[in-house]
Structure formats: C-alpha cells, structure tokens
Amino acid sequence: MTTMPSSQPSQSPPAGQEPPRRATPLWRNRDYNILWVSRSLTEVGFNASTMAFPLLVLAVTRSPGTAGLVQGVNAAAQLLAGLPGGTLVDRWNRKAVMLTCEAVRAVALLWLVRMIWTGTAAVWHMAVVAAVLGVCSALFDPAEEASLPHVVPPEQLATAVSMNHARNSIGHLVGTALSGALFGVKRVLPFLADALTHLVSFGLLLFVRLPKREGRAAGAPPANLRREALEGLKWVWGHRLIRVTAMCAVAVNFLFQVLYLVIIVVAQQSGVPSAQIGVMAAMFGAGGLLGALAAPRLYARCGPRVSVVLTFWTMAVLAPVTLTTGNGIVMGLVLAGIAFLAPTANTAVSTYQLLTTPDHLRGRLSGVIGLVAGISTALGPVVGGLLMECAGARWAILLSAFGIAVLAVTVALNPTLRGFGESPALPPAEDGPGRAGAAPGAR
Structure with missing residues (x-):
C-alpha cells in the first residue's frame, strides 16, 4: 500500500472509526x-x-x-x-x-x-x-x-x-x-x-x-489421539491446494538431496580435490542462507506460484552444468544457485499453509508435513545412490534434471496451483487472534 505524500494534508478517519494501525516492524x-x-x-x-x-x-x-x-x-x-x-x-x-x-x-x-x-x-x-x-x-x-x-x-x-x-x-x-x-x-x-x-x-x-488456549468445549467427544491424528491427515488431504503445495515442497526437498549427493560424487570422480569439495559444500550452505535473506523480496515480487515454478526450473537448468566442468568452484556456484531459490519456494508454501489452516489444526499440519518431508529427505540420498549404481553419476544427473523439468511443467500447468497466487484470509483462531502483540490473557 502506498502512503500519502507529506506535502498533502492527512485525511481523518470517519467519526467513530479508529485509524488503521501500522504493524510493528518485525x-x-x-x-x-x-x-x-x-x-x-x-x-x-x-x-x-x-x-x-x-x-x-x-x-x-x-x-x-x-x-x-x-x-x-x-x-x-x-x-x-x-x-x-x-x-x-x-x-x-x-x-x-x-x-x-x-x-x-x-x-x-x-x-x-x-x-x-x-x-x-x-x-x-x-x-x-x-x-x-x-x-x-x-x-x-x-x-x-x-x-x-x-x-x-x-x-x-x-x-x-x-x-x-x-x-x-x-x-x-x-x-x-x-x-x-x-x-x-x-x-x-x-x-x-x-x-x-x-x-x-x-x-x-x-x-x-x-x-x-481454551479447554475442550462442553459436550465435545473425549480426547482420542488416533482420531485427532486422522483428523489432521484428512485436513491436509482434503484441502486440495494445501495437498498440492505440500507435495511440491516435499518434491523440492527430495530432489535437493538426490542432486546434492550425485553432484558431490561427480566432483570426486572428476578429480576435484577434497579441499574444493569442502568449499562446494560450504557454498551450498551459503547459497541457502543468502536465498533465505532474499526470500521476502523475491516472494513479494514473484508471488507464490511463480516462486515454486522458478525453483524447479532453476534446478533443472543448473544441474547439467556440473557435467561440463571439473572445477570445484564452478560446481559450488551451481550448488549455491540451486540452493538460492529453495527458501523462496518454501516460504510461499509455508506461509500459505499457516494462513489457511485453522489454529487448532496447525500442529497436526506441521506434524504431517514434517513426517512426509523427513521420509523424502531420508530417501533422497538412497535414490541418488541407486541412480548412480544403475546408470552412473553423470546419467544420474541428467535423469534427475529431466525429472525436475517434468515436475516443473506439471506444476506450471496444474490447474489447482492457478489459485496459489491469491493470498488466503487468516482463519479465525479459537484461542486468540493472530497478531504482533500479546493477546488478552497472554502469559
């Protein structure tokens, strides 16, 4: 929202209406x-x-x-x-x-x-x-x-x-x-x-x-861990856009694990010195850190849907570059580039999920996403290793890049994700509003 230039007189709010409050800077x-x-x-x-x-x-x-x-x-x-x-x-x-x-x-x-x-x-x-x-x-x-x-x-x-x-x-x-x-x-x-x-x-x-947090409502059924866990699973699966965005985030994290392992092995097979491989790993981490710092502006400029699609295409384009060089620094720059946009995609997905999910289900949402993401993260290196065993490290990179490109096209054309650019309204919280200060009764 743009502000009124200081040279113009300020407009008073209508009688009986409070002026809008500016949020406290983060x-x-x-x-x-x-x-x-x-x-x-x-x-x-x-x-x-x-x-x-x-x-x-x-x-x-x-x-x-x-x-x-x-x-x-x-x-x-x-x-x-x-x-x-x-x-x-x-x-x-x-x-x-x-x-x-x-x-x-x-x-x-x-x-x-x-x-x-x-x-x-x-x-x-x-x-x-x-x-x-x-x-x-x-x-x-x-x-x-x-x-x-x-x-x-x-x-x-x-x-x-x-x-x-x-x-x-x-x-x-x-x-x-x-x-x-x-x-x-x-x-x-x-x-x-x-x-x-x-x-x-x-x-x-x-x-x-x-x-x-308020206690259980009068007349509510007794607590049941299995039933409540299934309620969380049904929410994630039943909300189509949350389900699709969660799958996008899981796919991004899984493919990161595959590519990271394969690129490190390609570097080793190409004769890159161990010291440069260590630098590559550090550059990968630095790319993720810089990407996280840049994520708020990139997210605001690109929007949620473009942020996710751009992340997939960046991975698909940069990964094969590692096959054209035996220089560890260049490979490190590729890893940094791959890591740079991931925080923006994760920010888009996580923000949408938090704003859309009712407060009484947010813990279960996080638990479900964490479980699936953990499994995909654990399977990534395993799949990367199997690809290298079956096809060799270089073919593993090409196959991974092709798979990422297919996912990028799928994400770009997915009709569900067309509504991902719309900012959801914050659902009503059962135990206090989302705000920057403390709610009444906070402790």
Whole structure:
C-alpha cells in the first residue's frame, strides 16, 4: 500500500472509526525476536552435537556401522513421533510444550556429558539421548511453527518464515564449524555446548507471550489421539491446494538431496580435490542462507506460484552444468544457485499453509508435513545412490534434471496451483487472534 505524500494534508478517519494501525516492524517484535534468538542458539548447539555424535561413537567403538545406527535412532525417533507429536501440540499448551522440550533436552545432554566426562559413556547411552532429542524435536518444531501466527501479523508472516529459514542455515554453518573444533579440544564440549543452548533457550522462552488456549468445549467427544491424528491427515488431504503445495515442497526437498549427493560424487570422480569439495559444500550452505535473506523480496515480487515454478526450473537448468566442468568452484556456484531459490519456494508454501489452516489444526499440519518431508529427505540420498549404481553419476544427473523439468511443467500447468497466487484470509483462531502483540490473557 502506498502512503500519502507529506506535502498533502492527512485525511481523518470517519467519526467513530479508529485509524488503521501500522504493524510493528518485525525487528521490533519482542515475542518473535525471542523465538528467533532462542531457536538460533539451539540450532547451533544441535548441529554441533549432531556432527559430534558419529565422532564420539567411532572414538568409543571404532565401528562406522554403530555410528550410523546411533544417527538413525535420532531420525527414526523424530519420524515416528512426528504425527502424534503434532496432534499433542494441538491438544496441549504450546508454550508449555516448548519449555518442557528444552528442559528435557538439556537434562538428557547433561546426563551424556557426565557419562563422557567420567569415561563410562556406552553406545546405549548415546542411543537413548539421540532418541530423546528426536522425540523432543517432533514436539517442539510443530509447537513453534503453530505459534508463529500468534506473534506475527499475517502481512509479515512470509518475512518471518524466510527469516526462520535463514536462522536454520546460520545454525548449520556455525554449528558444524564449531563441532570439529570443540571435539578436537575435548570430546565432551560439543554436547556441553548443546545443553547450554537449550538452557538459555528455556530461559528466553519464559518471556514469550502466547495466548492461553481454551479447554475442550462442553459436550465435545473425549480426547482420542488416533482420531485427532486422522483428523489432521484428512485436513491436509482434503484441502486440495494445501495437498498440492505440500507435495511440491516435499518434491523440492527430495530432489535437493538426490542432486546434492550425485553432484558431490561427480566432483570426486572428476578429480576435484577434497579441499574444493569442502568449499562446494560450504557454498551450498551459503547459497541457502543468502536465498533465505532474499526470500521476502523475491516472494513479494514473484508471488507464490511463480516462486515454486522458478525453483524447479532453476534446478533443472543448473544441474547439467556440473557435467561440463571439473572445477570445484564452478560446481559450488551451481550448488549455491540451486540452493538460492529453495527458501523462496518454501516460504510461499509455508506461509500459505499457516494462513489457511485453522489454529487448532496447525500442529497436526506441521506434524504431517514434517513426517512426509523427513521420509523424502531420508530417501533422497538412497535414490541418488541407486541412480548412480544403475546408470552412473553423470546419467544420474541428467535423469534427475529431466525429472525436475517434468515436475516443473506439471506444476506450471496444474490447474489447482492457478489459485496459489491469491493470498488466503487468516482463519479465525479459537484461542486468540493472530497478531504482533500479546493477546488478552497472554502469559
């Protein structure tokens, strides 16, 4: 909306009507900034301990298979708890869920720190902690995402979502860089750092103002986890545009995993030095971070539908470029270009889903999307590896690019996505309006 030039007299609102209130800038939004900073800290700690877990298992057991098993326990716990976790988030107080998860994660990590410090850490200790962290993530992530429309007004939601993508990229870059350095000094340090980030996050989250959630309505059927989870699945599947956009997001993330693995292998087979391969990985992360920072403007300029289509076509065009060069820097630039537009597409999809989904279903929406996205992310490297085994790395890239192009055409012509450019109205919230400040009764 354009503003009236200062040289012209301002117009007073009609009698009895309040003047429109300008939304507080996002950087001055107290509650959003608390959520952003607290989650940024835990992202750094999470990535530091995630990188250190296989190193710790190898140091204790010298078994790569066991190291992979412990990592798999974390991923499996998060996937298995994803759908019921989102259902419980819709049932419980979301602030209490986030605080409890942070406290449990801190206690579990401090217990592991004690075991490492005393030299008694065993594989089962690490597996238990990995499982606890996975379950807590399955609860915390939907609770935070479902809370976002309560601390950010609808017109700023896309910017907030893109800044959350930037936060995740920053946490990955800083956390992985710290992990090796801390582990090299003392094995216990990455896990101690992760525990401290959760303790600080717990303290910060105490000051977030979220609306109180009302109890179950009189005459409502008793709580049933299975029925409520199915209700969430039916909502996602029954809302055609949400279903299609969710499939687009899952496809983008899946294809990223396939291409990333295949391009790294092509670089290795082309004789790219290991140091340049490390730079390629860093450029991929930097591309995602820059893309997240640019996402609000790109989203506003392109609109939701074009953002998704453009992401697919960028991947399809850039991927084959890696076959024409053996230079690691050029390949890194291709990876950065592929990663650059993904946050804009994810911002478009996530913003639409949050604005369209009623508040009492947002946790389940996040749980369903997280479950499907987690499966696709896990399958991406497997499919990439099978493509390389069956057709070779170079053909794997060409086949992947062709598949992406087919998806891009499908998305561009899909009649359902023609309405994706329209901004949905914010559905009425049962327990408080979406706003930038605290609702009455917030705590």
